[in-house]
Each structure stands twice: as C-alpha cells, then as structure tokens.
Amino acid sequence: MGCSQEGEVEAKKEEKIKLGREKASIASYCAAAVSEEHDSLAPSFARVPLGMVFATQIRFWGSQAAPEQSTSDGLTVDGILASNWTILDENEGDWKSHATAVAQSIHLIKRRLQWRKLIVRLNMLSAELNKPDLWDDPVHAGKISREHGSLQGKMKEVNALEQELLEHIDMIKLAREENDEDLESESVKALLNMRRNSKEKELEALLAGEQDLYSCYIEVQAGAGGTESMDWAAMVMQMYKSWAQRRGYKVTVVEEMPGEIAGIKRATIKVDGDYAFGYAKAEVGVHRLVRISPFDSNKRRHTSFAAVAVTPILGDASAHVQINESDLRIERFRSGGPGGQHANTTESAVRIVHIPTGITATCQNERSQHQNKASAMAVLQSRLDQLEMARQAHLNAQHTQSLTDITWGSQIRSYVLHPYRMVKDLRTNYEVSDPDSVLEGDLDGFILSYLSACLDKDEDGA
Amino acid sequence: MKLSLGSLYRPSRFPLLLKSYPISRSRRSFCVSSLSSPETSLKPQIPLFLRPPIYSTTLSDLRKWHDWAESLASSVGSTFEKSDNGPDSSLLCRELKWLLEDAVEDHTLVSQMGVENDRRVRMRAHVDELYNLWKQRIQERRPFQYVVGCEHWRDLVLSVQEGVLIPRPETERIVDFVSDVVSKDQELKRGVWADLGTGSGALGIGISRILGSEGRVIATDLSRVAIAVASYNVHRYGLKDIIEIREGSWFEPLKGLEGKLAGLVSNPPYIPSKDISGLQAEVGRHEPRVALDGGVDGMDALLHLCDGAALMLKPGGFFAFETNGEQHCRALVDYMENNKSGSFCNFEIIPDFAGIERFVTGFHGKAI
Numbered sequence: 001m002g003c004s005q006e007g008e009v010e011a012k013k014e015e016k017i018k019l020g021r022e023k024a025s026i027a028s029y030c031a032a033a034v035s036e037e038h039d040s041l042a043p044s045f046a047r048v049p050l051g052m053v054f055a056t057q058i059r060f061w062g063s064q065a066a067p068e069q070s071t072s073d074g075l076t077v078d079g080i081l082a083s084n085w086t087i088l089d090e091n092e093g094d095w096k097s098h099a100t101a102v103a104q105s106i107h108l109i110k111r112r113l114q115w116r117k118l119i120v121r122l123n124m125l126s127a128e129l130n131k132p133d134l135w136d137d138p139v140h141a142g143k144i145s146r147e148h149g150s151l152q153g154k155m156k157e158v159n160a161l162e163q164e165l166l167e168h169i170d171m172i173k174l175a176r177e178e179n180d181e182d183l184e185s186e187s188v189k190a191l192l193n194m195r196r197n198s199k200e201k202e203l204e205a206l207l208a209g210e211q212d213l214y215s216c217y218i219e220v221q222a223g224a225g226g227t228e229s230m231d232w233a234a235m236v237m238q239m240y241k242s243w244a245q246r247r248g249y250k251v252t253v254v255e256e257m258p259g260e261i262a263g264i265k266r267a268t269i270k271v272d273g274d275y276a277f278g279y280a281k282a283e284v285g286v287h288r289l290v291r292i293s294p295f296d297s298n299k300r301r302h303t304s305f306a307a308v309a310v311t312p313i314l315g316d317a318s319a320h321v322q323i324n325e326s327d328l329r330i331e332r333f334r335s336g337g338p339g340g341q342h343a344n345t346t347e348s349a350v351r352i353v354h355i356p357t358g359i360t361a362t363c364q365n366e367r368s369q370h371q372n373k374a375s376a377m378a379v380l381q382s383r384l385d386q387l388e389m390a391r392q393a394h395l396n397a398q399h400t401q402s403l404t405d406i407t408w409g410s411q412i413r414s415y416v417l418h419p420y421r422m423v424k425d426l427r428t429n430y431e432v433s434d435p436d437s438v439l440e441g442d443l444d445g446f447i448l449s450y451l452s453a454c455l456d457k458d459e460d461g462a
Numbered sequence: 463m464k465l466s467l468g469s470l471y472r473p474s475r476f477p478l479l480l481k482s483y484p485i486s487r488s489r490r491s492f493c494v495s496s497l498s499s500p501e502t503s504l505k506p507q508i509p510l511f512l513r514p515p516i517y518s519t520t521l522s523d524l525r526k527w528h529d530w531a532e533s534l535a536s537s538v539g540s541t542f543e544k545s546d547n548g549p550d551s552s553l554l555c556r557e558l559k560w561l562l563e564d565a566v567e568d569h570t571l572v573s574q575m576g577v578e579n580d581r582r583v584r585m586r587a588h589v590d591e592l593y594n595l596w597k598q599r600i601q602e603r604r605p606f607q608y609v610v611g612c613e614h615w616r617d618l619v620l621s622v623q624e625g626v627l628i629p630r631p632e633t634e635r636i637v638d639f640v641s642d643v644v645s646k647d648q649e650l651k652r653g654v655w656a657d658l659g660t661g662s663g664a665l666g667i668g669i670s671r672i673l674g675s676e677g678r679v680i681a682t683d684l685s686r687v688a689i690a691v692a693s694y695n696v697h698r699y700g701l702k703d704i705i706e707i708r709e710g711s712w713f714e715p716l717k718g719l720e721g722k723l724a725g726l727v728s729n730p731p732y733i734p735s736k737d738i739s740g741l742q743a744e745v746g747r748h749e750p751r752v753a754l755d756g757g758v759d760g761m762d763a764l765l766h767l768c769d770g771a772a773l774m775l776k777p778g779g780f781f782a783f784e785t786n787g788e789q790h791c792r793a794l795v796d797y798m799e800n801n802k803s804g805s806f807c808n809f810e811i812i813p814d815f816a817g818i819e820r821f822v823t824g825f826h827g828k829a830i
C-alpha cells in the first residue's frame with residue numbers, strides 16, 4: 001500500500017517539476033531567441049535578402065513582454081503583494097514573509113527601472129530594429145541595438161527573478177502536501193537566499209543610468225565669503241575623498257587651488273571605480289554650512305556655501321567629442337621670468353583652454369609638465385563630452401550640471417554645526433544628527449535616499 | 463642576394479659608432495669605465511626612489527620629521543620668490559610630499575602618520591638623512607631634483623645628480639616636434655638622429671621612444687658626469703640598442719656621418735655670460751656652468767650648431783634648437799637665412815607654454 005502511494009507522490013512531484021521546467025524553458029526560449037537574433041542581426045543582414053529578414057524579425061521582435069507568470073495554483077507576484085502577508089525577520093524562516101519581501105523587491109526594482117516605460121521603449125526599439133534600412137546608418141543602428149540589448153537584459157533579469165520566486169513557492173507547497181521536509185527546508189532556504197540578494201538588486205536598479213557605471217571627476221568650488229567658505233570647500237572635498245576611499249574607489253587629486261589663508265578656492269579629484277558616477281551624481285549642487293567660524297575673532301555665526309559638480313569619464317572612446325589641436329591654447333599655470341635654463345622649478349602645471357567653448361582644464365598634481373598636460377586633457381575631454389551630452393539631451397533629466405551652470409541658489413543640503421547639530425538634505429528631507437560622521441564620508445544614506453526618491457517618486461512607472 | 467647585401471651594409475651603418483662605443487662592452491656596470499682610466503671612472507648615483515628600503519622608522523618619528531620639515535618650508539614664505547624667483551612655501555610643501563613619496567616604501571602608510579603611531583615603515587633613506595636632505599634643500603637651496611636624484615620629465619623618470627643639468631619642462635616640447643615630423647615622414651623615422659649636449663639623456667631618450675626599434679640616436683656630451691648619467695638612464699629604459707652615448711665636443715663624435723643625419727636636436731647652453739651671476743640660487747649655485755653659459759650673447763653654441771647642421775643633415779633632415787627667447791630665435795633664423803642661404807627651409811619659431819618664443823625648427827634644403 002505504502003508502495004503505491006509513494007509511487008503516486010513521486011509521479012505527482014515529477015509532473016510538477018516537469019511543469020515548472022516547461023514553463024521555465026518556454027520563457028527562456030523566447031528570451032534566447034530574441035537575444036540571439038539581436039546579436040546576429042548586423043552580420044546576417046548583409047547576407048539574407050531583405051524581405052526574409054523582415055519577416056523573421058517581426059516574428060521575434062513581436063513578443064516583448066512575457067505573459068504574467070504564476071504558480072501552478074495561479075498565484076502571481078502581484079497576488080503575493082496583495083495578500084499583505086506580514087514580513088517577519090529573516091531568521092523566522094517563514095516562507096510567506098520571505099516571498100513577500102522578494103515580491104516587494106521585485107516591485108521596487110520594476111518601479112526603479114520604470115517598467116512600463118521600459119516596455120514601451122523596448123517595443124519602439126524593436127520596431128526600429130525591424131526597419132529594413134536600419135543598417136544604412138551603422139552608427140545609429142549600433143546605438144539602437146546596444147540600447148535594445150541592454151533593456152532586454154534588464155527585462156530578462158526581472159522576469160527570471162519572478163519565475164524563480166514562483167517556482168520556489170510551488171516547491172514549498174508541493175513539499176507540504178507531501179510532507180517532504182527536506183524539500184521544504186531546501187526551498188525555504190533558497191527563498192531566503194533570494195531575499196538577501198534582492199537588496200543588492202534593488203540597489204543596482206538605482207544605478208541603471210547610461211553613465212552610472214563610469215568613473216568620474218568631482219569638483220568643489222568655494223562660494224563667496226573668503227577664508228571661511230574656502231575652509232568649507234576644503235571640508236567638502238575631504239568628505240568626498242573619505243567617502244570614495246571607504247567605498248574602495250581610487251582617488252587622485254587632479255587640481256587644487258589653495259586659499260590664501262586656509263582651505264581651497266577650488267579643487268578637482270578623480271574617482272576611479274565602478275558606479276562612481278552613479279553615486280556621486282547625487283551630490284551635485286550647493287552645500288551650505290552654518291557654524292561659528294574659527295576665522296572670526298568675534299566668534300560670530302557664519303553661513304558659507306560650496307558648489308559641487310560631477311562629470312562622468314566616458315569609457316567608450318567612440319562617445320568622445322573630437323578635439324582639434326588647433327582649438328587649444330596651452331598655458332603654463334604660474335609663469336614669469338625668462339624660464340628655460342634660467343629657472344629651476346618643480347611647478348609644471350598647465351592650463352588648457354578650449355577656445356571655441358571657453359572651457360578650461362588645469363592639472364598641477366603630476367610631477368612633469370607632460371603628465372600634467374595629459375591629465376588636463378582628460379579633464380577637458382570629459383567636460384566637453386558632458387557639454388555635448390547636455391546639448392543633445394537637454395530633455396534627459398539624467399545629465400548633471402557643470403560648475404558654471406550651478407546657480408548658488410540650488411542648495412541641496414545644509415550642514416548645521418551651531419546652534420544645533422544636523423545635516424539635512426533639502427531634496428529628500430533625509431537627515432542625520434551627527435555632522436561629524438557625514439563630514440568623515442558617511443554619505444551613503446544621503447546618496448541612496450536621493451537616488452531612490454528620484455526614481456521612486458515616479459509612481460506610475462511600474 | 464638581397465639578404466647578403468643587407469648584412470654587408472649593416473656593419474658600415476655606423477662606421478664611427480663601432481670604434482668608440484664603450485657601453486656595450488661594459489655590460490655589468492653602466493658607468494663608462496672603458497672611457498676613462500679606472501681611478502677617474504664615474505659611478506652614477508642611484509635615485510632615492512630606486513634605492514633598496516633597508517631602513518625603517520616609526521610612523522610617529524616620520525611624522526616628527528615631516529612636521530619639522532613643513533615648518534621649515536613655511537618659514538620661507540615668499541622670500542626666495544622675491545629675491546630670485548625661487549620657490550615659495552607652497553611649492554616647497556609639495557616637494558616635501560614628493561620627497562616622502564620617494565623615501566617611504568609603502569606610500570599608503572603616510573596618511574596614517576599619526577602622532578602616537580609606533581607602526582614601523584620601511585624607508586629608502588635613514589630619517590637622519592632626511593633631516594640633512596631637507597636642510598640642504600632649504601638652507602643651501604639645493605635643487606629638489608638633486609635631493610631626490612631624479613626628475614620627472616615627460617613620461618620618464620630620469621636620474622640626475624650634481625654635474626648634470628636638470629632637464630627643463632620647456633624642453634619636453636622638442637620631443638613633440640620630432641614626433642610630429644616623423645609621423646609625416648617614415649624615412650626620417652628610420653634615419654639616424656643626434657642629440658648634442660645630451661646632459662641626462664632626456665632628449666635622446668625621449669626621441670628614441672618616438673622612433674621605436676627602427677630608429678638610431680647618437681647622444682653626445684662633453685661632460686663626463688653627463689655621459690655617466692645619460693648612459694645610466696639609457697640602460698634603465700632598455701634603449702641600449704637604439705641610443706649610443708658618445709663623449710666629445712658637439713660634432714666631433716659624429717665624424718663620418720656628414721650629410722647622413724635624419725635629424726638633429728639640441729638644447730645647448732644659451733645663457734649670456736653676464737647673466738650667470740644673477741641666476742636663481744638653485745641654478746647658479748648648483749647646476750654646472752658648462753651646461754648654462756652660452757658666451758657673451760649666449761649664442762656661441764647655437765651658431766656652432768647651425769654651421770654643423772648644414773654639414774651633417776641629409777637633404778630633408780630636420781633640426782630643432784632650444785634658445786634663450788625671442789631675440790635668440792630671431793637672430794638664429796637671420797643667421798641661417800643670410801649666412802647659410804639655401805641650405806635650410808621651412809623655419810618655424812615656436813613658443814613654450816609660458817608664451818616665450820623658445821624654439822627654432824626647420825629642414826635642410828633638398829639642394830645643398
């Protein structure tokens with residue numbers, strides 16, 4: 001008797017698993033077909049008669065969004081959210097709470113990726129890719145197909161998350177029906193893993209902008225107010241250096257113009273590492289300090305300002321603006337006297353002026369003039385790239401302002417050391433009552449809350 | 463047939479070179495021992511950043527030295543600057559940072575130079591020596607580059623020491639000119655180039671790296687210290703097969719190459735003799751006079767180089783000279799146009815980044 005029952009259970013389980021697998025493989029087949037076709041589009045186009053390509057592509061590009069996925073008993077991700085299961089601590093080992101946490105993450109990720117817009121855009125790009133004359137303009141075609149590939153990848157990743165979540169739930173339900181404790185605990189463990197990893201994925205979704213992945217320059221400039229505000233600018237710069245080091249980025253000072261008595265008039269650092277721009281862009285704007293100035297013998301309270309600009313360093317060489325040598329004027333930064341053999345100096349800073357735009361870049365950190373010039377050129381390149389990006393995409397809210405664009409009115413954060421102690425972000429109202437830790441580089445709270453606020457306010461995105 | 467011709471020609475490519483090339487023979491030491499008798503042989507000094515880290519000190523002792531050095535630098539204010547256009551304290555503080563970079567093995571530890579830190583760091587010089595070195599820098603105005611034994615020039619770090627001129631940032635441009643010229647003319651790229659009065663070897667090395675493995679550069683100097691230092695730098699950059707260092711006055715070591723040079727560059731001494739006494743202390747008190755003094759009007763060597771260039775360059779060959787400024791540039795072009803009429807063409811006077819007309823370049827006319 002036991003035998004027959006067991007046999008039945010086995011069969012049922014197998015069937016379930018098969019069902020799940022089939023579902024999975026259908027979904028992944030669709031995705032694979034799309035991506036394969038996409039990858040081979042460029043070369044195949046030349047070889048295959050136009051009409052044929054057109055036809056095959058319609059078939060593949062037609063099915064963009066996967067149909068809503070569900071468990072064998074019809075539970076969907078939205079369904080999980082609607083159930084309002086309480087979320088308990090991770091250690092509670094309650095599958096419903098794990099599932100709900102993951103479902104919430106998926107929901108948040110979709111919102112951050114602006115899911116609906118993403119699908120619309122993806123359909124648009126697919127239509128574009130289907131045009132028979134697409135590759136007449138290879139640069140444009142390359143751009144379209146790159147963007148399509150990247151959005152497609154994001155969509156696939158989210159779909160895979162949903163599918164994985166539902167499969168685990170199926171398994172747990174099955175295991176319960178069959179009193180299979182091993183299977184149950186294994187599946188709950190898998191859900192817990194998902195729950196832990198999904199936090200990371202939420203963060204990644206915050207940094208999905210085109211330039212987010214790149215390294216960047218951070219520039220700080222002191223506002224009016226003499227030594228007190230130059231000292232503030234130096235504090236702000238120090239805050240970013242520490243922040244970047246904490247995150248494991250490599251920091252190099254590119255340029256630094258010290259104040260006469262203390263602090264800096266302006267300075268630029270280079271922050272090297274993945275997503276440096278994605279995070280640092282949240283810092284663009286004017287930072288305000290209120291304190292009793294150590295430079296005021298009458299111990300009065302002062303308010304000072306420092307402006308921050310952030311420029312991405314584009315990794316893709318083809319994205320760079322072409323610079324003509326003849327448009328440049330290169331000057332020694334500090335010169336005077338007859339120079340040449342007459343002078344011994346370790347000062348070899350140069351300033352490069354791009355004559356048509358008036359944009360300048362200086363580097364004085366390197367030990368040879370040649371290297372200073374090379375670094376200054378790299379800064380200039382990024383500034384010109386940024387200008388071009390802003391010109392092309394003034395509708396695109398992602399681009400950051402250059403220092404000259406930042407008006408001293410656009411305050412983003414206020415640091416008060418007296419009469420009370422607090423740092424408050426004026427955009428998100430996120431606040432911290434320990435200014436010292438913030439000035440020592442503990443900025444992630446501010447940055448993440450700003451980035452999420454930016455994306456999450458777009459309620460209809462999901 | 464072709465092969466045997468090629469191998470036949472190769473030895474005769476540098477007729478003089480084989481006879482007087484001392485460096486390839488002394489493989490083990492790159493001081494030019496074979497040039498001079500053993501007792502006068504010169505061993506080049508090793509720059510600080512290349513010395514072995516055999517010393518050690520605590521971070522707090524290092525910090526003590528650093529604080530002392532910093533206050534010494536600050537006490538200078540702008541007095542040097544006012545007296546002879548020397549460095550002010552902000553420049554000196556940056557030099558201090560670089561000195562630390564060169565002296566401490568693991569530079570990342572410097573940021574932890576706390577007051578009460580007993581952690582030890584490995585050093586390339588004893589702390590006592592650092593006190594000495596910094597005193598020399600401030601009190602004797604010894605050039606920073608001699609203190610650390612190197613100068614960062616273009617993308618190179620060249621060894622320098624007393625007796626050899628510290629290469630100037632202005633001079634870097636000459637390598638750019640050569641780079642432009644050879645990128646347009648492959649034949650010049652494959653030819654023989656000369657750097658006369660090479661000092662630390664800066665121009666010769668810079669140019670070799672532009673020419674690549676097909677190029678040949680002969681760098682000459684009269685000064686024995688320069689020969690030793692240049693040879694050391696050539697060795698460090700693994701360019702022994704491309705550059706040859708020869709001792710002698712101007713064109714003397716180039717006998718047999720008349721009409722054969724693809725290019726000639728030089729930054730000869732060009733300061734008028736009367737200006738030597740008023741030079742910035744770092745230069746006047748510490749750098750070799752033979753590297754600076756260009757005679758009454760500073761043009762002695764430059765004119766001699768023009769005469770020689772007409773003789774040594776092949777048709778279409780390129781030359782670039784550094785000068786004392788606008789007056790020199792004009793006078794040089796005048797001289798070449800009037801006294802060497804027809805032998806040179808396409809003169810250009812090019813300013814340095816401070817806007818001072820600094821360089822004269824041109825080509826040897828096709829017809830001699």
Ligand SMILES: C[S@@+](CC[C@H](N)C(=O)[O-])C[C@H]1O[C@@H](n2cnc3c(N)ncnc32)[C@H](O)[C@@H]1O
Pocket residue numbers: 341626627628629630633658659660661662663664665682683684685688710711712728729730731732752753754
């Ligand atoms: C101004 S330094 C230039 C050194 C090096 N080319 C540079 O740019 O750093 C001039 C050099 O010419 C060398 N010199 C002076 N008189 C010379 C001569 N008669 N023949 C060859 N070299 C000479 C000096 O020893 C010195 O190294």
